[in-house]
Amino acid sequence: MKTLKMIFLVALFGLLLLGNKSFAQDDKSYLVTVTKLHWNMNLKNFSMDEWIKTEKEYLDKVTKKNPLIVGQEVLLHNFTADNTEILLVTTYAKWEDIEKAGDKDEELIKAAWPDEKARKAYFEKRNEYYAHNHSDEIYATIPGGKIPKSNFDKDMIYYVRVSHFTYPKEGTDKEYKDLTKQYFDAVINKNDLIKAYYPNRHAWGADNTQFTEVFLVDSLADLDAALNKNRDLFKTAWPDEAKRKEFNEKLGKYYDGTHADYIYKSVHELVK
CATH class of the missing domain: 3.30.70.100 (Alpha-Beta Plaits)
Incomplete structure (x- = not known):
């Protein structure tokens, strides 16, 4: 073997x-967080296009404007043991940036949705796509590669x-x-x-x-x-x-x- x-x-x-x-x-060496999310299997009338549109709004208004987030990707199940899993993969320059990035996200969220009702409506819609459980891992990178x-x-x-x-x-x-x-x-x-x-x-x-x-x-x-x-x-x-x-x-x-x-x-x- x-x-x-x-x-x-x-x-x-x-x-x-x-x-x-x-x-x-x-x-440089980076830190990569991998958050495993899961689809809300009870959500009716699911639309992949609508989900992408909803997530892209957050990506454009928050993630892309956060300088502490070096890069981010979303991966979907293809052949794994759990067809509900979604991987959110985020790269940071150093440990401190992981915590600081969350604070910066909050700042950007309030700037993107200044109206509290509109902000609440957006995140209620976004959160409907996901189950409540998730897990996290952090990996360290090594210079080089393809x-x-x-x-x-x-x-x-x-x-x-x-x-x-x-x-x-x-x-x-x-x-x-x-x-x-x-x-x-x-x-x-x-x-x-x-x-x-x-x-x-x-x-x-x-x-x-x-x-x-x-x-x-x-x-x-x-x-x-x-x-x-x-x-x-x-x-x-x-x-x-x-x-x-x-x-x-x-x-x-x-x-x-x-x-x-x-x-x-x-x-x-x-x-x-």
């Missing part, structure tokens, strides 16, 4: 969870792979970084079907061993083709079978061999 796993993924070498052109030339030059002008497929680190006594930070860079340069960066690649490490949440990678492709068909092309590029870079096995064993010791897979679809109209 570890050998197959390493064919399909490159480890912790890259930048942020989800894409935004703001990071393309930036080697970053697009601009935001995408269409909905993209996001293949999310969640693996788990081990901390081998015989391992070193230098070896790990060297191995992941080799794989990234030889495989991910040469795979034209992978439009972007974003790996992240856990910063705050339920599991400190969690390692999350996101691969962006144009379609589900391209996802399958991209994974197959990763395998081919891997064999091209390490044509000798013994060398491939040696590489996999070296890098594989940094993971526990388990992973989970999720597929989401972005809403390109709701991107900062």
